[in-house]
Amino acid sequence: MRKPRSKERLQAELKSAKQRNKELRRVAFAWSNDDSGTLQPTRPWKCGVRVAPPTMLSAEELTLLYWCASSYYSGLGEIVDAGCFLGGSTVALASGLRDNLKVAGKERRIHSFDRFLVDHDTKQGFFQDSPLKVGDSFLSAYEHNIEKHRSHVEIYAGDIRSAAWNAPIEILFLDVIKNQASTMSS
Numbered sequence: 001m002r003k004p005r006s007k008e009r010l011q012a013e014l015k016s017a018k019q020r021n022k023e024l025r026r027v028a029f030a031w032s033n034d035d036s037g038t039l040q041p042t043r044p045w046k047c048g049v050r051v052a053p054p055t056m057l058s059a060e061e062l063t064l065l066y067w068c069a070s071s072y073y074s075g076l077g078e079i080v081d082a083g084c085f086l087g088g089s090t091v092a093l094a095s096g097l098r099d100n101l102k103v104a105g106k107e108r109r110i111h112s113f114d115r116f117l118v119d120h121d122t123k124q125g126f127f128q129d130s131p132l133k134v135g136d137s138f139l140s141a142y143e144h145n146i147e148k149h150r151s152h153v154e155i156y157a158g159d160i161r162s163a164a165w166n167a168p169i170e171i172l173f174l175d176v177i178k179n180q181a182s183t184m185s186s
C-alpha cells in the first residue's frame with residue numbers, strides 16, 4: 001500500500017505547484033504581450049502604458065483559446081467570453097480571431113461579460129497596489145487592456161444572469177463559474 005505523504009511533503013508540493021503557477025502566469029503575460037510595450041502585470045490601471053492583461057489563466061489555457069478562435073472558429077456563431085476579468089481571455093480570443101483566415105466579419109464577434117467589480121480576493125491578488133477598493137469598477141482597466149482589439153469585442157458589464165441573449169454560440173468560454181481562489185489553487 002502507498003505510504004501517506006507527510007504534512008511537510010504536502011507543503012513542499014503545494015509550494016512548488018504555486019511556484020509553477022506563478023511561472024505559468026509570467027509566461028502567459030509574455031505570451032499575450034505581442035506589443036513592444038512595457039510589461040507591468042500588477043499595474044493594469046496605469047494609463048498610457050501598453051500592458052499585457054493580468055490573467056488568472058495559464059499559458060496553456062490562453063493558447064487553447066487562441067487556437068479555438070484562430071483555427072476552430074468558422075464564424076457561424078458568436079464567441080462568448082463569460083468572465084473576462086482584466087482581459088486575458090479576451091485578448092487570447094481576439095488575437096486568434098485576428099489571425100483567423102476563414103472568418104470575414106470580425107466586428108464585435110467576441111461577447112465579453114463580467115461584473116467588473118473588485119472583490120476581496122482580487123483586491124489581494126491583482127489590485128494590491130491599486131487605488132481601487134473592494135466594490136469599485138475595473139471596467140476602464142479592462143477597456144485599456146483590450147484596446148488594440150476593441151472593434152472585435154462587445155462588452156456586457158453586470159451580472160451575466162440578467163443578460164439577454166438571442167444568437168447562436170459557436171465558442172462558449174464559461175469562466176464566471178471559477179473564482180481567483182479556485183483558479184490559483186488548481
Ligand SMILES: C[S@@+](CC[C@H](N)C(=O)[O-])C[C@H]1O[C@@H](n2cnc3c(N)ncnc32)[C@H](O)[C@@H]1O
Binds near residue numbers: 083115178180183
Ligand atoms: C476566474 S475569473 C475570470 C478570469 C479571466 N477569464 C482571465 O482571463 O483572467 C471569473 C470572473 O467572472 C466574473 N463573474 C463571476 N460571477 C459573475 C456573474 N454572475 N456575472 C458576471 N461576471 C461574473 C468575476 O468578476 C471574475 O472576473
